[in-house]
Amino acid sequence: MITCPKCSKDNQDHYKFCLGCGAELPRDAAPKPFSPQTPGHGIKAQSAAPAPNAPTAAPPVTAPPAGSPPVAAAPPGAQQSQPPAGPTVSCPQCGHINAPSNLFCGSCGFRLAPAAAPKAAPAPAPAAGGGSVVLTALRADGTEAGTFALPGTTVTVGRETGAIFAGDSYLSPRHATFKQQGPKVTVKDEGSLNGVYKKLVRDVPVELKPNDMFRIGQEIIKFEPLNPQAPAPDGVERLGSPAKGYVGRIALVIGREVTGNAFPIPETGVHLGRERGDVLFPEDGYVSGLHCRLSWEGGRLLLTDLGSSNGSFMRLREETEIKSGDVLLMGQQLFRVAV
Numbered sequence: 451m452i453t454c455p456k457c458s459k460d461n462q463d464h465y466k467f468c469l470g471c472g473a474e475l476p477r478d479a480a481p482k483p484f485s486p487q488t489p490g491h492g493i494k495a496q497s498a499a500p501a502p503n504a505p506t507a508a509p510p511v512t513a514p515p516a517g518s519p520p521v522a523a524a525p526p527g528a529q530q531s532q533p534p535a536g537p538t539v540s541c542p543q544c545g546h547i548n549a550p551s552n553l554f555c556g557s558c559g560f561r562l563a564p565a566a567a568p569k570a571a572p573a574p575a576p577a578a579g580g581g582s583v584v585l586t587a588l589r590a591d592g593t594e595a596g597t598f599a600l601p602g603t604t605v606t607v608g609r610e611t612g613a614i615f616a617g618d619s620y621l622s623p624r625h626a627t628f629k630q631q632g633p634k635v636t637v638k639d640e641g642s643l644n645g646v647y648k649k650l651v652r653d654v655p656v657e658l659k660p661n662d663m664f665r666i667g668q669e670i671i672k673f674e675p676l677n678p679q680a681p682a683p684d685g686v687e688r689l690g691s692p693a694k695g696y697v698g699r700i701a702l703v704i705g706r707e708v709t710g711n712a713f714p715i716p717e718t719g720v721h722l723g724r725e726r727g728d729v730l731f732p733e734d735g736y737v738s739g740l741h742c743r744l745s746w747e748g749g750r751l752l753l754t755d756l757g758s759s760n761g762s763f764m765r766l767r768e769e770t771e772i773k774s775g776d777v778l779l780m781g782q783q784l785f786r787v788a789v
Contacts, residue, residue, distance in 0.1 A: 452476065465556040472554035543759075583628055583635055587614040588777070588784040603630040606640060620644050620781035629769075635789050637778065638769040643706065647763035647779035648770065655745070655752035656764055663703060663765040664753055665779065666722060667736035670703040673751060674712075697746050700729070719745040721756075736760050 451460045452475045459470035467474055539548045539562055546557035555562060585607075587595040596614040598607070607615055608625035615621055622642035629636050639646040647665055650656055658664070658673045665671070675698040679688040696716050701709035713720070713729045721727035725739040738758035745752050755762040763779045772778070774789040 461556065467554055467556065469548070469552045469554055469556050582789065583630055584788040585614070585778075586786045586788065588786055600628055600630075604628070608640075608642070614783075614785075615781075618781040618783050621783075625780055633789075634771060635773070635787070636769050636771050637766065639766055642780075644781055645765045647765050648772070649761045649763050649777040649779065649784075650753070650755045652755050652757045655747075655754045658744070658751045658753050658764075659767075660698075662767065665763040665765070666741050666758065667724075667731060667734040667760060669731055669734060669737065672701050672703050672709060673715075674699050674701055674709075675751075697751060700744070715744055715746070715751065717746045719743060 452463060452465065453460055454468035454470060454473055454475060456473040457468060457471040459468055461469055461475060465475060537550045539550050539552065540546070541548060541555040541557065541562065544555065544557050546555050548555055548562060552562055583600040585598045585600070587597070589595045598611075598613050598615070600607075604627065606624050606627040608623045609615055609618065609621040610623040615625075620643075622640070622644070624640050625642045626646045627638045627640055629638070637646060645663070660675045661672060663670060663672045676693055676696055678693075679690065681687050695718075696714050699712045699714050700720075701712040704710040720729055721740060721743050722729045722731070722737075723740040723742075724731055724734060724737040727740055731737045738756075738760070740756055741758045742756055742762045743754045745754065753762065753764065761777070772787050772789075774787060776787045778785045778787065
């Protein structure tokens with residue numbers, strides 16, 4: 451048994467997170483070093499054969515509650531305990547079978563209370579002649595904070611709309627416009643200060659174009675491509691550090707049109723996370739241990755979420771189609787779309 455150093459609850463030896471408080475349990479063996487799929491800067495990729503019968507280590511997930519119910523499959527080789535007698539609760543993130551009294555999954559640490567809570571009442575039907583799109587605000591622990599049925603086929607929402615938008619000072623008065631044309635629903639940023647972000651699907655790469663921005667945890671990150679400087683009017687070439695093998699950089703957005711720390715992106719790619727990877731955010735508890743990956747493929751920079759607890763979000767630059775189940779980040783709130 452492993453005794454939790456935080457709440458003193460006893461847990462089975464193979465559990466990674468405490469069933470009582472969700473804290474990460476101590477390990478006897480030292481943690482394995484980070485082994486990215488892309489080699490480090492300036493190192494050529496080398497293939498290494500895995501040891502026979504060696505289990506595959508699953509990327510750690512963070513303890514902070516998810517902003518929306520994750521949909522991750524159990525990692526290959528994950529150890530499963532014998533199902534407890536009587537009613538059980540299946541973890542929606544990894545599929546592990548837990549006792550109904552568990553507040554957190556013993557395998558991945560996902561908070562089970564929201565999943566075990568009674569189903570919320572269905573969203574109110576829209577008024578006659580209105581649209582069929584419903585936005586549901588989500589709290590930090592994944593529970594629902596209220597719904598808003600769009601009253602027409604073209605509706606602009608923001609802080610001045612009131613309802614579930616009124617309490618967020620990071621929302622612009624007129625933040626985004628939702629438009630419905632038959633079965634197709636789109637959202638468009640109305641020049642808001644803080645933008646509209648769409649949550650990425652796990653393990654599905656999305657292209658980052660020059661000056662695109664994305665968000666992980668509380669970090670807002672901008673992609674800036676590497677553009678060679680043109681010669682001076684008299685033909686003199688500009689001096690600069692060697693840039694061979696690099697495609698651009700990512701910079702932290704710290705204000706409107708203001709960036710802070712920047713990190714180069716080599717052609718071999720980079721991993722971002724709180725504990726493991728090439729670029730780390732150790733002070734951001736909403737960033738997973740290994741959160742996402744940037745990879746350079748076919749002349750394009752791709753962003754891939756690696757099954758993070760709280761997700762990766764891409765800022766929308768143009769009118770974008772959304773579907774039922776999509777999660778949008780506007781201001782400091784998450785909204786699940788139902789069509």
